[in-house]
Amino acid sequence: MERGRNSKEQKLIEKMYEQSQGHILRFWGELNDDERDLLVSDMNRIDFGVLEKAAFLRDSKIDAKRSVEPPDIIPVPRTGGQIRKEIEAAQAGASFIESARAAVFTAAGGQSSRLGLESPKGMYPVSPIRRKSLFQVHAEKILYIQNKFCIKVPWVIMVSEINRQQTVDFFAKNNYFGLDKNYTGFIEQGMFPAVDKNGKIFLRDKFRVFLNPSGHGGTFSALKESGKISWLKELGVEEVFYFQVDNVLIKILDPVFIGHHTGKSCGISSKSVQKRGPGEKVGVFALEDAKTIVVEYSELSAVQSKKGGDPAVTLTAGNIAIHMINTDFAEKIGADKHRLGLHLAFKAVPFIDTGGNLVKPQKPNGYKIETFIFDALKDSENSVIMEVRRENEFSPLKNKTxxxxxxxxxxxxxxxxxxxxxxxxxxxxxxxxxxxxxxxxxxxxxxxxxxxxxxxxxxxxxxxxxxxxx
Incomplete structure (x- = not known):
C-alpha cells in the first residue's frame, strides 16, 4: 500500500483500498507533490454511497415491467373555461412576481463541443440579427421583467468544473449584461466518478480521477451545499423558475405557469409539449402509483400502459426541462444527496491503462452516473404539468447540424x-x-x-x- 504524506492522507489511501479502489493510486510513486495534491482532491470528492447504489443498479435484473398511465395535464387553452383559468393564473402569477418572491435558475454546465466550439454553451451566439449569446438573451429577459414589475430578480447559474471560469469571466466582461451582480450567483454542479463494468473507477490522467457532471438532479445538492438556497430565502424568494441554458425560446418567469404552480402549493411543477410522434427521443410524463414521473425514451421498453397500448403512443406529454420549484421543497431534497435515483449511461469512457497510456475506446466500456431533476416529482405532494406550444417556448440548441x-x-x-x-x-x-x-x-x-x-x-x-x- 502507498504511503501518505500525513496521517489524514494515509487514512484516505486506506479508504480507497477498503473500497476496492486502490488501483487509482498505482502511479503514486511517480507523482510530484502538486500532482499528488490533485489526486487527493479528487479522491476526497468520491461519494462511495453513490458508487454502492450504482453497483446495485448495474447488477440488478428487473424483468417485470412497471405499470404507468398518462398524467393529468393543464392543456393549451382552447375552451372558454380553459381560457378563463389561464387568465386567472396569469393574474395570480403576475402578483407573485411583483411581490419579489420568485428567482431564476439556469442549468449551464455544458460546453459547445458538439457545436464545434470549446466554450460554455451559454456563450454561443444565437439571436437572428445582433447575434446575442444565449446568456445575453436570457439576461435581457430577466432585465425586462425587473423593469416591468419594478423588482430585483435573483439569478442562480449552475456551471460545471470545466466551464466555471469561462462563464464567470464572460459575465464580468459583459458587465453582467446590465444585471446587478449582487443578485447573480454561480454554483458548481457536483461530479460523480465514471466506472468500468466491474465498478472500478477510471483515471483520466495518472493523477486525476475521471469525474463526470452529476446531472441536472445535482441542482438540489448544489443549491444546498453552496448556501445559495439560504441566500434565496433570505431575499424572500419562495419559488424558483428552472430551465436549461440552451433553450432560446424560454419564457422566463411565465406568470401563467407560476399562477398554476403556486395555486396548488406544489413542490415542483413542469411544462410539457405534445410529442411529435412515437419515435421522438424525448422523456415523457407519466403516473406510476399515483405519483408523477418522467420516463426517458430509452426506458419506454421497461414500462407498460395500465390501460393497454404502446407507451410510446399513449404517453404524449414530452418533458422540456422547465420547472417551478418551491424553495422549502428544494432545501428538503438537497439535504439528502442520495435521495434522487441514479441513472447509468453505458458510454465510451477515455481512461489511463496500467501502463500509463491514454486509451480512447471506440465502443462503450463503462458507466457514467447521473441524477435527474425530474426524479424529485415523486416526492412532491402536489405537482402541475402545464402543456405549452412547442413553437412558442421550446427550441434547444444541441447539435451542429x-x-x-x-x-x-x-x-x-x-x-x-x-x-x-x-x-x-x-x-x-x-x-x-x-x-x-x-x-x-x-x-x-x-x-x-x-x-x-x-x-x-x-x-x-x-x-x-x-x-x-x-
Whole structure:
C-alpha cells in the first residue's frame, strides 16, 4: 500500500483500498507533490454511497415491467373555461412576481463541443440579427421583467468544473449584461466518478480521477451545499423558475405557469409539449402509483400502459426541462444527496491503462452516473404539468447540424417573432417555400411577452428589410 504524506492522507489511501479502489493510486510513486495534491482532491470528492447504489443498479435484473398511465395535464387553452383559468393564473402569477418572491435558475454546465466550439454553451451566439449569446438573451429577459414589475430578480447559474471560469469571466466582461451582480450567483454542479463494468473507477490522467457532471438532479445538492438556497430565502424568494441554458425560446418567469404552480402549493411543477410522434427521443410524463414521473425514451421498453397500448403512443406529454420549484421543497431534497435515483449511461469512457497510456475506446466500456431533476416529482405532494406550444417556448440548441442545431434555432426564432408581428396586424413577407424574406429580432428590452409587444408596436409598421426592434 502507498504511503501518505500525513496521517489524514494515509487514512484516505486506506479508504480507497477498503473500497476496492486502490488501483487509482498505482502511479503514486511517480507523482510530484502538486500532482499528488490533485489526486487527493479528487479522491476526497468520491461519494462511495453513490458508487454502492450504482453497483446495485448495474447488477440488478428487473424483468417485470412497471405499470404507468398518462398524467393529468393543464392543456393549451382552447375552451372558454380553459381560457378563463389561464387568465386567472396569469393574474395570480403576475402578483407573485411583483411581490419579489420568485428567482431564476439556469442549468449551464455544458460546453459547445458538439457545436464545434470549446466554450460554455451559454456563450454561443444565437439571436437572428445582433447575434446575442444565449446568456445575453436570457439576461435581457430577466432585465425586462425587473423593469416591468419594478423588482430585483435573483439569478442562480449552475456551471460545471470545466466551464466555471469561462462563464464567470464572460459575465464580468459583459458587465453582467446590465444585471446587478449582487443578485447573480454561480454554483458548481457536483461530479460523480465514471466506472468500468466491474465498478472500478477510471483515471483520466495518472493523477486525476475521471469525474463526470452529476446531472441536472445535482441542482438540489448544489443549491444546498453552496448556501445559495439560504441566500434565496433570505431575499424572500419562495419559488424558483428552472430551465436549461440552451433553450432560446424560454419564457422566463411565465406568470401563467407560476399562477398554476403556486395555486396548488406544489413542490415542483413542469411544462410539457405534445410529442411529435412515437419515435421522438424525448422523456415523457407519466403516473406510476399515483405519483408523477418522467420516463426517458430509452426506458419506454421497461414500462407498460395500465390501460393497454404502446407507451410510446399513449404517453404524449414530452418533458422540456422547465420547472417551478418551491424553495422549502428544494432545501428538503438537497439535504439528502442520495435521495434522487441514479441513472447509468453505458458510454465510451477515455481512461489511463496500467501502463500509463491514454486509451480512447471506440465502443462503450463503462458507466457514467447521473441524477435527474425530474426524479424529485415523486416526492412532491402536489405537482402541475402545464402543456405549452412547442413553437412558442421550446427550441434547444444541441447539435451542429440537423435537428436542434443553429439552423433550426434560427428558423424557430424567425417564426416566433413573425408570429408576434402578424398577431399585431403587421404583415411579414414570406417566400414561396414559406420561409421569411427578412430576418426579424425583438430585443427582450422591448418586450419579453407577446402581449406587451402587441400593446407597444406601431401597427403601421412595414417590414421591407431585416428588422431589429429594441
Amino acid at each position: 440537423g435537428d436542434e442545431s443553429p439552423e433550426t434555432v434560427l428558423a424557430d426564432q424567425l417564426k416566433f417573432f413573425a408570429g408576434w408581428f402578424n398577431e399585431s396586424g403587421i404583415n411579414v413577407p414570406a417566400k414561396q417555400d414559406g420561409s421569411f424574406r427578412f430576418k426579424l429580432e425583438v430585443s427582450p428590452f422591448y418586450a419579453a411577452f407577446k402581449e406587451d409587444f402587441i400593446g407597444k408596436i406601431d401597427k403601421n409598421m412595414v417590414i421591407d428589410r431585416d428588422t431589429y426592434i429594441e
